[in-house]
Amino acid sequence: MKYLSEFRDPEVVEHYLEELHKVATRPWTIMEICGGQTHSLVKNGLLNLLPKQITMVHGPGCPVCVTPLNLIDKAVYLAEEKGVILCSFGDMIRVPGSSRSLLEAKANGADVRILYSPLEAVKIAQEHPERQVVFFAVGFETTAPANALSVLHARRLGLTNYSILASHVLVPPAMEAVINDGEAQIQGFLAAGHVCTIMGLEEYEPIVQKYHIPMVVTGFEPVDLLQGILMTVKQLENGEAKLENQYSRVVKANGNPEARKVIEQVFEVSDREWRGIGNIPLSGWEVKASLADFDANRKFAISIAKASECADCIAGQVLKGIKKPFECSQFGKGCTPITPLGAPMVSSEGACAAYYHFAEADVA
Amino acid sequence: MCLAIPGKIKSIEFQYDGTVRMAKVLFGGITKEASLEMVPDAKEGDYVLVHVGVAISIVDEEEARKTFEYLEEIGEIDELVASSQLDRPNPL
Ligand code: SF4
Secondary structure: OOOHHHOOOHHHHHHHHHHHHHHOOOOEEEEEEEHHHHHHHHHOOHHHHOOOOEEEEEEEEOHHHHOOHHHHHHHHHHHHOOOOEEEEOOHHHHOOOOOOOHHHHHHOOOOEEEOOOHHHHHHHHHHOOOOOEEEEEEEOOOOHHHHHHHHHHHHHOOOOOEEEEEEEEOHHHHHHHHHHHOOOOOOEEEEEHHHHHHHOOHHHHHHHHHHOOOEEEEOOOHHHHHHHHHHHHHHHHOOOOOEEEOOOOOOOOOOOHHHHHHHHHHEEEEEEEEOOOEEEEEEEEEEOHHHHHHEHHHHOOOOOOOOOOOOOOOHHHHHOOOOOHHHOOOEOOOEOOOOOOOHHHOOOOOHHHHHHHHHHHHHO | OOOOEEEEEEEEEEEOOOOEEEEEEEEOOEEEEEEOOOOOOOOOOOEEEEEOOEEEEEEOHHHHHHHHHHHHHOOOHHHHHHHHOOOOOOOO
């Protein structure tokens, strides 16, 4: 119970834990999709407090982790060879590419900048009309409105020196890929609260029906997570498969229609390669052809041969919930947050980094 | 990077030649700029959930306060503070 003091409301937590211990009679395997939830589960020590019957496996919901090696190599190439101002979220610049990360490129003199928001990159483009500015636009549905807005702002300002290198992934196809993979044997899902804040619930009902799998849209605080897990376990114990919304104080059934309008103006659905997992059909967003001038891929016609991944890294199996980070031979040895071999050790939302920082001794 | 943080709208102004509603949003002691294009109904004093510089929903004050306290407690706000210092380019 050593983490309990960190909770905002230990009593509520205690209550849900008691409920869970009462309700869970058989072994169940539940996947949380969102890396933010993985981070919260591990950081708050919840995995150690759950009844033994409940196994949480960690899903692929870390955009930094699933951005393909090839795209990182492209970003490094743009920064080093094309002399662009390469802007990125902080996490992304430490992810190893095939020869180096963006951070290493920066140390070698490339102009790589860490930003909080893609909208800041548009301002940089405005201030530097003589330079090309590229934003490395990674993310799930939650981040897509911001990345799309940056393109719309740039177009409105008439900028010809701004583009995005898009690596946008979608949750529902990834859930189906994980289910169909079979090896992880997922019996229920916690769906990602902030993704649904944008997209609403509509897309998930068909998955619940098709695979007869319970799904609970869940927030990321300890109390949210425990409640989400409890709702899922109750369904499982009753043999039900429903879509429920634990996070209704934030998530509306129809999501945020304004945000989706912006996404539709800029992006179209495309096949997408997920690092460690492979190609998933119709699982990403690409900049529309009509906005090709804002698409770094088309604008710079970059073509870089695909390099192979580090042979020891089992990130793909970790991201699909088949293996836990500590089952990797490199975990905590060759691979640490300072010397990451794979992306899940870099991002704070990556499962390997979460286990390394908070739970190494307890969970392993 | 997927974190969305609740903050209070301090002021609203139009940018990009008067076409885009932007707000100064207070997160504890930190003020950051956020686009309000996804929350057309948001007004001064409202609490909004902000993700990478874009407000994605309006939340009630109580909810915002609880979430913010939680994030502060577990140190996630530090990330916001760190990222609020724009990384300056290499000397040109
Ligand atoms: S511990 Fe490192 S090498 Fe092993 S799977 Fe995770 S990121 Fe890859």
